[in-house]
Amino acid sequence: MARSQQRSQRKSSGGRYHYQRTKRKYELAGYPANTKLAEVRKVRSKRTIGGSRKLSLLETAQINLTDKKGKAIAAKILNVVENPANHHLVRRNIITKGSIVETDKGRARVTSRPGQEAAVNGVLV
Numbered sequence: 001m002a003r004s005q006q007r008s009q010r011k012s013s014g015g016r017y018h019y020q021r022t023k024r025k026y027e028l029a030g031y032p033a034n035t036k037l038a039e040v041r042k043v044r045s046k047r048t049i050g051g052s053r054k055l056s057l058l059e060t061a062q063i064n065l066t067d068k069k070g071k072a073i074a075a076k077i078l079n080v081v082e083n084p085a086n087h088h089l090v091r092r093n094i095i096t097k098g099s100i101v102e103t104d105k106g107r108a109r110v111t112s113r114p115g116q117e118a119a120v121n122g123v124l125v
Contacts (some may be wrong), residue, residue, distance in 0.1 A: 011068040033058060033115030035039035037077055037093040041119050063120045065102065065108055074101040077120070096122060 005027050009017055011066060026049055033044070038059035046054045066072050082100040083089045097113045101122065108122035 005029045019062040025089065035060060035095045037080060037095065039060060057114040057118040060120055063093055063108060063122050065103065065105060065122055065124055067124055075104065075105045078102045078104065100125065
């Protein structure tokens with residue numbers, strides 16, 4: 001069974017929606033990348049519509065930080081401290097957009113989407 005981005009087959013009343021057509025390739029849903037904290041950088045490539053490639057970051061230990069002046073520096077991620085989206089991701093050290101990570105330069109908030117952009121960017125908090 002393919003993962004789909006279509007609406008649910010059930011109404012809120014419990015009745016069924018009857019579709020006019022079947023699923024399409026461009027409606028397939030992907031699996032979450034769940035970027036983990038690890039020493040070696042691991043990237044997965046996925047083919048998208050038109051033959052383009054989308055890179056997904058699976059494991060990393062580095063973050064690109066910017067300070068208030070706009071200067072960018074590379075820092076090492078030590079730990080995932082907080083994640084407002086889901087507190088269960090903190091225990092598993094999974095990095096998503098909005099998560100707060102502890103670096104060797106201080107705490108930082110992740111501003112990029114590692115599963116979509118294959119990079120971890122952040123700002124010092």
